[in-house]
Amino acid sequence: MKRRNKILLVVGMVLSAAIFIPVIHHFQLRAAVNRYKAELKAKGEPMELAQVVPPSVPPEQNSAPLFWKAVALFTTNNDVLATNWLTPMHGIAPGKAIISWAQPEIRYEDWSNSWDELQGALAQNSEAFKLLNRITHNAIFDFKLNYSDGFGKMKFSSLAPAKKTALRLAASAANNLRRGDTDAATKDIQAMLAVDRGITHDRTLISELVRIAIAQIAVSANWELLQSTAVRNEQLAALQQNWADLEFSK
Numbered sequence: 530m531k532r533r534n535k536i537l538l539v540v541g542m543v544l545s546a547a548i549f550i551p552v553i554h555h556f557q558l559r560a561a562v563n564r565y566k567a568e569l570k571a572k573g574e575p576m577e578l579a580q581v582v583p584p585s586v587p588p589e590q591n592s593a594p595l596f597w598k599a600v601a602l603f604t605t606n607n608d609v610l611a612t613n614w615l616t617p618m619h620g621i622a623p624g625k626a627i628i629s630w631a632q633p634e635i636r637y638e639d640w641s642n643s644w645d646e647l648q649g650a651l652a653q654n655s656e657a658f659k660l661l662n663r664i665t666h667n668a669i670f671d672f673k674l675n676y677s678d679g680f681g682k683m684k685f686s687s688l689a690p691a692k693k694t695a696l697r698l699a700a701s702a703a704n705n706l707r708r709g710d711t712d713a714a715t716k717d718i719q720a721m722l723a724v725d726r727g728i729t730h731d732r733t734l735i736s737e738l739v740r741i742a743i744a745q746i747a748v749s750a751n752w753e754l755l756q757s758t759a760v761r762n763e764q765l766a767a768l769q770q771n772w773a774d775l776e777f778s779k
Contacts, residue, residue: 578676578677581732582676583671583730583731583732585671585673586669586671586730590669591669591670591671592664592665592668592669592670592723592727593670593671593672593687593727595660595663595664595668596661596664596670596687596691596694596724596727598660599657599658599660599661599694600657600690600694602654602656602657602660603654603657603697609642609646609647609649609650609700610650610651610654610697610700614637614696614700615629615635615637615642615647615696615699615700615703616629616637616749617629617699617702617703617746617749617750617752617753618748618749618750618752618753619637626752628753628756629703629753630703630704630706630707630753630757631707631756635647644704644707647700647704648704651700651701651704654697657697658697658698658701658717658720661694661698661720661724662716662717662719662720664720664723664724664727665723666719666722666723666726666770666771666774667726667774668723668726668727669727669729669730670687670724670727670728670730670731671730672686672687672730672731674731674733680733680735683733685731685733685735685736687728688728688735688736688739691724691728691739691743692739692742692743692746694724695721695724695725695742695743695746695747696746698717698718698720698721698724698750699717699721699746699747699749699750701713701714701717702714702717702718702750702753702754703750703753705717706753706754706757709757709759711754711757711759711760711761711764712764714750714753714754714757715754715760715764715767715768717750718747718750718751718754718768718771719767719768719771721743721746721747721750722744722747722768722771722772722774722775723771724743725740725743725744725747725775726774726775728740728743729776732778734778737777737778740777741777744775744777751768751772754768
């Protein structure tokens with residue numbers, strides 16, 4: 530065999546090895562993955578999307594329509610309830626915070642509002658708050674997410690309104706505490722926790738992150754309630770039970 534042909538033969542063999550070895554390795558890995566999946570299935574691990582998608586909530590148990598109705602009732606008051614958020618338990622130094630409802634005005638960095646402005650905005654949205662206070666601590670929200678779309682295409686249209694709702698409820702709680710109405714403030718915090726618990730039906734990571742954010746808002750509002758000398762033991766006991774009912778995915 531001529532030298533040139535030998536060289537071409539060697540080059541061909543090298544190229545063939547470079548092509549077929551990764552292909553063979555690919556199928557070896559696929560086989561290993563399939564064996565691992567079979568082992569997981571044998572142990573009862575869910576491997577199909579249909580096995581982990583939450584079941585639909587019966588209409589009579591689904592509080593999502595009530596939530597959406599409350600959201601729709603909120604007016605576009607961009608000066609008080611939509612952008613200039615009241616900040617409960619606003620930190621001013623390590624281990625120190627301001628009691629928002631005890632301040633002469635609502636101030637945060639470069640803006641301020643009067644309590645009269647907040648009171649007017651809350652009164653304007655009183656029907657929405659009444660609906661939110663009807664949401665019980667064992668409520669479930671079925672927002673009809675389409676899990677088959679995949680995370681990149683799923684529409685989480687409820688999450689931003691849920692967080693804004695918690696902020697509005699925190700503002701309402703602070704205003705009620707300023708007026709000495711701890712009953713109403715307690716109900717506002719309970720409504721926050723009810724919204725938080727209701728979102729558990731989503732079972733997605735982004736939903737859990739929003740739930741954690743809502744819980745942080747509720748913690749701050751709860752702290753403000755604890756600064757009131759008018760708060761009663763039965764109110765604290767009810768809130769303690771509501772907090773105990775919350776669970777977060779690990």
